[in-house]
Amino acid sequence: MSTLPAPPLSLPARPGAGQRLLQTLRELMARPSGAIGLLLVLLHVVIALASPWLATHDYKAVSAINILLPPDAKHWFGTDHLGRDVFTRTLMGGREAILVTAIATPLAVVWGGLLGIYLGLVGGRRDDVLMRVVDAFLSLPWILKMLLLIVIFGASTQVLVPTLAFFYGIPVIRIARAATHNVVARDFVLAARARGHDHFTIMRRELLPNVLDALMVEGAMRWSWMLLAFTSLSFLGFGVSPPTPDWGLMVADSRTYLPIAPWAGLYPILFLSTLIIGINLTADALAKTLGVDKAQKAPI
């Protein structure tokens, strides 16, 4: 009886997390949509960070004699109905929105993702009960949920971040759970169960790496939904309070004067739209790069 030769012990080294991220980034940049999208997003983030130094005027300086001036050498984007510089306000108008959503998005993806993976793994009664609650939450329009909390607790950053993170994490539960269902019956998960690993270890070592791609794409999409929610709330007058510059608020303020002074509203609209389009191009390219079927849902 000859014994089988021992299998070679050295498996090809798995690329580290940093390396994989770089690789993904490189592939992303190779796509035109990814390159343009990423560039737009970066540009907006840089503008938001640097805007206090780029601004040419004081964002809250009101001037009665300079009302609704068209763009000229002094006021590059003109002035609004209170004589404030539109260029300065447009540059700074994304700061709150980007800051709040950039913190809330990862939070939403993490809590929704982890809970979704957990439910996908354990199934059974806990899964049934919690998914009912998820459905119940999803059947309430997002704006009602947001407005209620804002009316009670106010619209400060400390309220908006956890609120957005909570409500936008709920649909992530579904995505993560569905992605987990795709792998949970596979042999390597079964093997991990047979080895007697606990839920946490299985989630971390077997499931998370397989669900991560879907979560990243979902996160990018959620970011643009959140921006939509945030700016819509300010537009409705429930978000950022004046005189803080904010795109949604600027569009709302300038609506009455738009036919005579379109610059006061169109520049914030241009900035907001390019940011959102940038995020979506990036998300689209990311989904194609990672080979994830993008689950497009209504903005719940």
Add this chain to the structure above:
Amino acid sequence: MLKLILRRVALGALTIVLVSLIIFGAIEALPGDACTAVLQQDARGETLLNCQKELGLDRPATTRYAEWISGSLRGDFGMNAHRTKRISELVGDRVLNSLLLGACALAVGLPVAFLFGILAALRRDRALDLSVSSIAIAAMTIPEFVSATVLILVFSGWLGWLPGIVTTSASAPIKDFFPEIILPVVVLSMVMTAHILRTVRSSMLEVLDSDYVRMATLKGVPYRRMILVHVLPNALLPAINVVALTVAWLLGGVVVIETVFNYPGLGRLMVSAISDRDLALVQTVALIVASVYVIVNLSADVLTLLANPRLRTAATRAA
């Protein structure tokens, strides 16, 4: 089969009960109640107690919840917090107006969404597909207030073709809403069309990639016949669910559009109820919107079940 449908219906009912508990619980958890909201700075001492007694707020929460639910089932939602109107009266016209807005948007959006969704899938990755898909993504993610503002500026401000806001009262007959309703319908159908179009496209692509379509091609089935007989029926079925989701979302999610255009629908009623802190009204509107959402989804589920032989047999086997 019947068992399965009944199961779905029971789950839907359970969801509505859960929603009502969430709404009621959230409103209970708020600091203050209907009385403090209406009386504001006068809300102290005897005035507050009298008001609470009058509205029955001094009774335990379980009693009030039971009363609310049994009333709602009979279509009697009680009075609004300011005790000026019956809620059923306030809500009735608004529901109809929102339905009108939604129906018009669907009538415009559905044919466009299906036509271009199918065409984009058939011309995958060519110029038509790329342009249709990018327009759809833009229409879907650009906030409604942005597209509404731009459209109002162009068609009402610059060209003067259409009225930019709705001035008709909530209880006016349908014909009074034209032509004011056109711009809101355009904005709403843009968003909606984009969602449905993308689903139609991706479900078409999935079917076009399937083995049985490849088999049909190899067998020499003419292209036109293959698309009409083999691809379309199988690809369009899953779209029922998305149409349902979108329809349901229409009723509650059009808040921004209704506000921009001053349209007297359910969404704007909800916003004004929230800023007035009219909790009784908020509670009712939320329950109506959520119930519609659940019911529409449920109908779509059942419809899909009935129409899809594969699901039907799988369901019977499972049950």
